Amino acid sequence: YLLCASGDFVKMYSVATEETLRVMGGHADLVTGIQLNPHNHMQLYSSSLDGTIKLWDFMDGIPIKTFTVGSKLLALYALGSSEDSVFVVIPKSGERDTFQLVSVKLTKAAGQDLEAKEVSVVLDRVDASPKYIAFGREGEYVASVKEVNLQVYFFKQKQLNRFSLSAVKTKSGNNQFTCIACHPTEDCIATGHADGKIRVWRNFYHKKEYTYSTLHWHHDTVMDLAFSMEGTSLLSGGVESVLVLWHNQSDCQKDFLPRLGSPIEYISMASDGTLCCTLHTDNRITIINSNLRFAKSIQGLIKSADVKTGLVVDPRTKALVLNGEPGHLQFYCLQSDQQLFSLDIVQRQYIHQAGLNQADLVKVAFSAQGKWLATVEEREEVTDPELQLKLWFYDEETQSFKLNTRINTPHEDQITDMCFRDMDELEDDSLILVTTGRDCVFKVWVMVEDTDPEAQQSVSWSCDFVGSYHNYQATNCCFSEDGSLLAVSFEETVTVWDSVTWDLKCTFCHPPGKIRNICFGRLTCSKYLIGASDDGFLCCWNLLSCALEWSAHLNVLVLQPDPLSEHIAAVSWLSKESSLFVFKPNEPRPIYIQRNLCREKIQLAAFVPRDEPETIGSEKYLWLRRSQLFFLTDTQELMTLSTKSLQERLTPASKQLAVEESLPVTPFSLLLGKHRRQQSQEDIDLGKLFVRNKREQDSPAVKELLHTPAHVLPSASFLCPIFINSLLISKENKSAEEVADEVEMESEKTEDDSDEERDVTEMEQEDTSPLELLGETTCKLSKSQEKELRKIRKMDYSWISAF
């Protein structure tokens, strides 16, 4: 197993299958540290910013004990030698930004919620990050680094040694410590530095005769270090996304695992030494064999440096498309919270070096059927940006996009917007692509027959028309629903062009604000054109009368029309919070307002069509019937607005919090989903469901069930009554309102751990799945009854463990 702190949760992944087995929630704030209980490898300590330490039985996902410490806990360490205490980093009271390492005595009293007030300070002035403290051989000493100082405290001798490096930033970089690791059996400390050096310290119990040797391979900051279990080798990783294995701490013997995709943030070794895993900045965990071979990876939504492409929905797969790895386009499946695939657009080697301008993807557009994909990549240079427009054709045979046309420097300056003429019924060759650029023109690109007999493809793209308006910069473009009209905004003015003759039809403007977004209304409202300007106005023009229909004072950041309905969603940014307004263009009154959507600025939004219309009881959410709205904030968290509640099933016996979402869409799961939904017991108007950015989350049990091969499932006759039963109950609870659960994002601090108990798990997995399904019944059972039930079940299905 691999355990990993993610947001408020601790997740457990199976090393064998890469799946999320369990999500353990219960902390009210960010989980900052997890450690296996050194005395019981089935137990796990977790600490959180909410000031509690929880002890979990992670095999069952049950919190055993909760210790309340009181102050924010920033890191957690557990030692085998100290029986009943753990070490945490807490902020020093009264001083800002100073932290101290304290040991907390965990009382052995019975009961679930305990106070742990008995703290004693071990080290003062430590750094908050868990990477900056390490415990040495059998807990004899603790070493902590901060800036250019290393301090080592010996518990037995009660001796504190401080060493410092010269603080001078030499030309080879600065000396600051970035991470620390202690040798498991010897008195040896390895530290990583900001200039890429690793220093291996020895003899540090002498104040003066300490000595260190230097290992240097990394060219930039060493992000994390880990010793192997025997201490014979040292692993290091950094921004180069290469894992380096140093043998015997020798400079000459080292092995590399290159091309790990993105910078390494954390390295963790399995306790039996067979596996190690690296955590990357792009929200991925890589599991690596002991012989330094890539084994598996657990990949969520890739966090890219900057989502320039916007959120685009692939019409074919309904996947969300955005910037992934540098120069790549990621196709992210919302339902399964998995990356479908990554398309290399730039097709150039990415070099990890600060200050190097590299080509990156800036714009993406799909044609209506998803047959064509247009991408714009650009390399930022001060003098002239390097631009490329690429058109990709979807090849049915290979099931992927193939490059059709590449246009170098399509515009003189940056491309600001791009759209296809969105007509489903039209023939392929009537496809039109419009690009707008800062060079004050918009260009129309059409497909032409390729006359070159040697060309492998029959069609290619070329420029058909160049339009401009008063030498203003073109900022946005948009086709009307029937494709007859093209709206292009030029700074303050919106121009409307006939898409057949390319005549300028009319202009609208709402000075003095420059136009930020424009879009046409859909279906019944197709005679309206909506524009948002940067001085805080939302305007709706009637295309028939060429007059302003209505305008509203609203600082709109994002304007997103629903492709399947008349609704348009506008996200505004007002007084440090984002608000959502949904309206129909034909009436100036919004049909739905959600204030205080989130604290972060929302950058992008996208409507993702639902596979089948949702039946929505509430009038309020009618607009969400056909599609679902997703947002991306500027901290790159992806969230969605959901009518459904997040299922918060509080099983009384265990207070286990299960978060479930995004099930693979099968009738079976729908059934399950409904069953869950109606179980919810709390009244909340709106459920906000966050799809994890950092780490995906999945309902462990249901997924388990669905992914378990049919032949290992209990017999259908056993399962069916439960479902039917639950459906019946659901009707009774129909009126029950939804539950909201707010899940905070952001989890930089994660500690991974893995454990290996294969056979027990399998048993467990089979065991819990029916249990979950029996939610309704179990929740009414007392603890003892549940235990009994489990026992029986174990007996019944012990044959399963054979698999």
Added chain:
Amino acid sequence: MGEFEVHRVRFFGLVPAGVRCLACQPRGARLALARTDGAVEVYNFAANYFQEKIIPGNEARSVEALCWAAGDRLFGAGLGGEIAEYDLSRLCVAHSVDGGGGPIWSMAANSSGTQLAIGCEDGSVKLFQVVPGGIQFERNMDRRTGRILCLSWHPSDTHIAAGSIDALRVFNVSSGQTVQRIMVNYHVHKVKRECIVWSIAFLSSGTVVTSDSFGRVQFWDWERGTLQESHTVSTSAVLSLSVSEKEDSIIVGTSTGATYQFQLLPVKTGSLEKRWVRTKPFQYHTHDVRAVAHSSTALISGGLDAQLVIRPLMEKMQKKGYDAALRKFTFPHRRLVSCARKARLLLFQFSQHLELWRLGSTDETGKDGEVLPLCRMPEHLVQLKSKGPEHIYCSCVSPCGSWVAYSTASRFHLYRVQYKGDSVSVKKVPKVPKLLLPAYQLQFSADSGRLFIASARGSVHVLQLLEPGGCKHLHMFRPPSGCPDAVYLLAVSADGHWLAAVGGDWAIHIYNLKCFKHHCTVPTYNCAVTALAIHPITNNLVIAYSDQQLFEFSIPEKQYTAWSRMVQNSGLHKAWLERDSPITHITFNPKNPSHILLHDIYMFCVLDKSLPLPDNSALLMNQSTLKQLPETARQRQLHAFKICKKFQPLLFADLLDDNCLVMVERPIMDFKTQLPLPIQQKKFGT
């Protein structure tokens, strides 16, 4: 207009020879160094690592190994097959004995210094007994083929470990038998390549440490013949190895120019288990580090790039100070350039020839710092080649430029140089009187009428130069108390009255040249004299010592001057005392009697006696900050030391006339290009 017109001379094409081997005297007072050209140098640790003695090389006699035996006797052995003992007071080979085994690759003395072992080309290891006045062959060890590249005695003197190609062997000294033979290359490489054991050390615990051409440092248990530890430190060969006296630290030098330290450290606190750990890497050299030495407080390494690097061990230092500074020596601490002031000639001394150059001249003037165009280019007038294999000890050109003298180990030559228009004729002066050779220092008098020759046993000869090309022996000075060592520095006063001479015992004797008698002795100071000069007007003797102290001694009054006492009372600036290279030359500005011009390798300094001395809080190198200050503030900030670091490395500086300086530089890059290419290493980011 600047204060001086400077001739920046860069045409001295000196290429110092690489360091071949190093030997620390037991108990660490001196370091002997042999260069690839056969020269042997002795550095004195007590005198701030001053290069105390130089024994010039000989083409016929290379030195592959040096060792100290029987206290302070220095032995050298080389590919010539002979073991030579050096006479450190006369700075020459005292006597040599043929080893009888072909070229000698290695030599080691036992811990008591009574026996020498040599390793020969034919694979034999021979023992020699060190007897007073020489060495005596004692016995042969068990001989196998394969040259013995390195040798090491066990501290108890019972066994010798010898490194050869592919193998190392351990001999029992008393029986002469091979008691252990360990194949070195067997362990690592499938493809059998020759593995050369470059260096070996026998520790008292019975561990044999070897360094080999595969870049490994290996620790062997000699009795069992097993490998204990192996550290690969380099991709190329590890050429040299040295163990500290306490046997807790090892330094190794590799052919990439890097040196590494190994330390014996306990694995856990308090536990007895100790392990050798590679700790500090140092990269001071660009070429092969052929020799390393481990003194009690410093790691010393010498490379083919001619550098001697002394890296003090910080943890052994009690306080930060002069001893704690890293120092690098590339150039000798001696004068290799002499200048004919009136004739504007420079004489450059190479190992086997001399070059006489005429300085260029300009007729333009310019602003401070401006480079003036030359109207006449510097001209290479004469090249004098010394015959025979011997290297030149010293050379000098007279101020008028018409006399050139040099000396080798066995001969002394005086030439008369005549200039007729553009043509130069050189005529050897016949019938040079037979002197006690070799001459260690030569000095012409200011009027070019006399030549002073420093000789062995503290004696100085005075020759009268006669027109047109003759000479006459006038007198020989001897210190009244006698002196076993040779004179290595001379200074003569401008008026021809006084002569100061420094011998190897660092005593400065002053002789009166008018009546040819000993005038006085400067009070002895326990440090080596690095430069001295007599002031042309006041006849004060200015002395620079290797601990960077400066003294001024009034010759007529036979006592230190008031200024010198003042300097001693207030003390010199800390930064001045912590400089790491000695003052190599002192001269004066006759126009400004209070100025003393002195220089070392890295700086040129005008010492103004009329200005106050800086205290430790003031900035010593304050010339650039002074320039930015307004006039009044500048007056306040002025202090006696005006230091210029523009010319580096500075081999020679002299004042030609009132405002014309000559600076002889030898940029490191210039001579690095003349060295063989170092091992190509991929450097990140290039």
